[in-house]
Amino acid sequence: MxxxxxxxxxxxxxxxxxxxxxxxxxxxxxxxxxxxxxxxxxxxxxxxxxxxxxxxxxxxxxxxxxxxxxxxxxxxxxxxxxxxxxxxxxxxxxxxxxxxxxxxxxxxxxxxxxxxxxxxxxxxxxxxxxxxxxxxxxxxxxxxxxxxxxxxxxxxxxxxxxxxxxxxxxxxxxxxxxxxxxxxxxxxxxxxxxxxxxxxxxxxxxxxxxxxxxxxxxxxxxxxxxxxxxxxxxxxxxxxxxxxxxxxxxxxxxxRPVTGPSRGEAALLTAVRAYVEEHLADPDLDPAAIAAAHFVSVRQLHRLFAGQQETVSRYVRHRRLERAREELAGRGARDLPVSAVARRCGFPDPTVFGRAFRAAYGMTPSRYRGLTAGGW
The missing domain is CATH 2.60.120.10 (Jelly Rolls)
Structure with missing residues (x-):
């Protein structure tokens, strides 16, 4: 029974x-x-x-x-x-x-x-x-x-x-x-x-x-x-x-806790991150461009991010993908094709964007856009 x-x-x-x-x-x-x-x-x-x-x-x-x-x-x-x-x-x-x-x-x-x-x-x-x-x-x-x-x-x-x-x-x-x-x-x-x-x-x-x-x-x-x-x-x-x-x-x-940067490094890191957020749509955003905009060497920039257990290029790529993910899930970009969302986030090649998105989130951008309506 x-x-x-x-x-x-x-x-x-x-x-x-x-x-x-x-x-x-x-x-x-x-x-x-x-x-x-x-x-x-x-x-x-x-x-x-x-x-x-x-x-x-x-x-x-x-x-x-x-x-x-x-x-x-x-x-x-x-x-x-x-x-x-x-x-x-x-x-x-x-x-x-x-x-x-x-x-x-x-x-x-x-x-x-x-x-x-x-x-x-x-x-x-x-x-x-x-x-x-x-x-x-x-x-x-x-x-x-x-x-x-x-x-x-x-x-x-x-x-x-x-x-x-x-x-x-x-x-x-x-x-x-x-x-x-x-x-x-x-x-x-x-x-x-x-x-x-x-x-x-x-x-x-x-x-x-x-x-x-x-x-x-x-x-x-x-x-x-x-x-x-x-x-x-x-x-x-x-x-x-x-x-x-x-x-x-x-x-x-x-x-393991990460050792905090010095006051000067912390200020530079904050400025760099803000700059990256403002220029995600620029496909030429790379370590050299970021370093030049802040009057530091590329080596200094890499050392700054190494202290955060991160690389500059990986950080930029992550922020681009996160921005794209947010736009795909938001109402404002619902009518935009995926390729347009990709360009707005610094990916001029939609094929490259699709591969990067799938590697990061386990599904295609189109599939993710469809699932977000159901709360996933």
Whole structure:
């Protein structure tokens, strides 16, 4: 028998009763004792089954002992399936179409790897859900396809394909996921039991999947999920621990406070940024032009931005793309073609603009303009 229980935010969750539910709980508990696997928490949720003879209280949730790949359609079947794998979240579809998805999980020692794909949706780990769960896990979410926005600990980051973020299940967090130009997104989630050394300062910070150590780790985690090698026991536990050490090490620079500039440097930086904002439409805006306008050398200008962990060219490009994004989402430019918006923001070549916009935001300018009307 299945009882329908009210959930946060108006969503519904299930509680299964009866002998079959008891057998499922006993099997899940034996698997948890034998393998000591944590449960991954991508943007999916449900309350797990309880035994007929169990006392009422927090429902039993994942993990499954190496659950098979399963695809389903419908909000309730999707939540029912994913509740066997993950911790509880409130899930809200972001489209009017059917909610369909697929999940696959496997273990590498004490690390659980999960691949999830579905359609646009929001998932919230509410304060109540976090308080009700005594377990605490560190998780990494890596976007394989689509785009995502993650919030936790007062911070927010946006992820594109290959990028990843670290977060913890003991505190509230939010995932917003979109397929971007495609109909579905795909997310890789890695889950570890929370070690004492993990700091909240590391959460909700974008780690670039294309360059440096963070890029190497992005490819390593993706390859690990796709590998057919079975790594268990002590070797698997060591691999899991070392991978978490590498991830937290890579996240460290993003959380490290930046040394503030001197008073003179701060004034120059403010003036340069204001100049850039006023001249974004100029396609010839480059480090040489900016330096000349402020009577400093190009080397001085580069050193000024290096103190902010930034480059001049990357800053200008970022501001141009942000200006274009704002115009595409605003009412004033609704009637302008995308190519005109691009020119107004310093991109004379619409093809170059389209590639840059898609690389930054995971979708084409036209697709973004269409989605902003729906609140994404």
């Amino acid at each position: 299945v009882a329908l229980l009210p959930g946060a935010g108006g969503s519904a969750r299930f509680r299964e009763r009866g002998p079959r539910a008891g057998r499922r709980v006993d099997g899940a508990r034996r698997a948890l004792d034998d393998r000591r696997l944590p449960a991954a928490a991508p943007p999916v949720a449900r309350s797990g089954p309880t035994s007929r003879n169990a006392t009422r209280g927090p429902p039993q949730r994942g993990p499954m002992p190496t659950p098979p790949s399963t695809r389903c359609t419908g909000v309730r079947p999707w939540q029912d399936l994913l509740g066997e794998h993950f911790v509880d979240l409130d899930v809200h579809p972001a489209t009017d179409g059917p909610l369909a998805g697929e999940v696959r999980s496997r273990a590498v020692g004490s690390l659980q790897l999960s691949s999830v794909r579905s359609v646009d949706q929001h998932a919230v780990r509410t304060p109540g859900l976090a308080r009700a769960d005594e377990r605490s896990y560190v998780q990494v979410g890596l976007v394989e396809r689509g785009v995502a926005r993650v919030r936790q600990d007062g911070r927010e980051c946006r992820l594109g394909p290959g990028d990843y973020v670290l977060y913890e299940t003991a505190r509230p967090f939010t995932w917003e996921l979109s397929g971007g130009p495609g109909p579905e997104w795909s997310l890789l989630v890695l889950t570890w039991s929370r070690p004492a050394a993990t700091a909240p300062a590391l959460t909700a910070r974008r780690m670039d999947g294309s360059t440096g150590l963070t890029g190497v780790l992005s490819r390593m985690m993706t390859d690990l999920l796709r590998s057919e090698d079975v790594v268990g026991g002590d070797p698997g536990d060591r691999l899991a621990a070392e991978l978490l050490d590498l991830v937290t090490t890579a996240a460290g620079p993003a959380a």
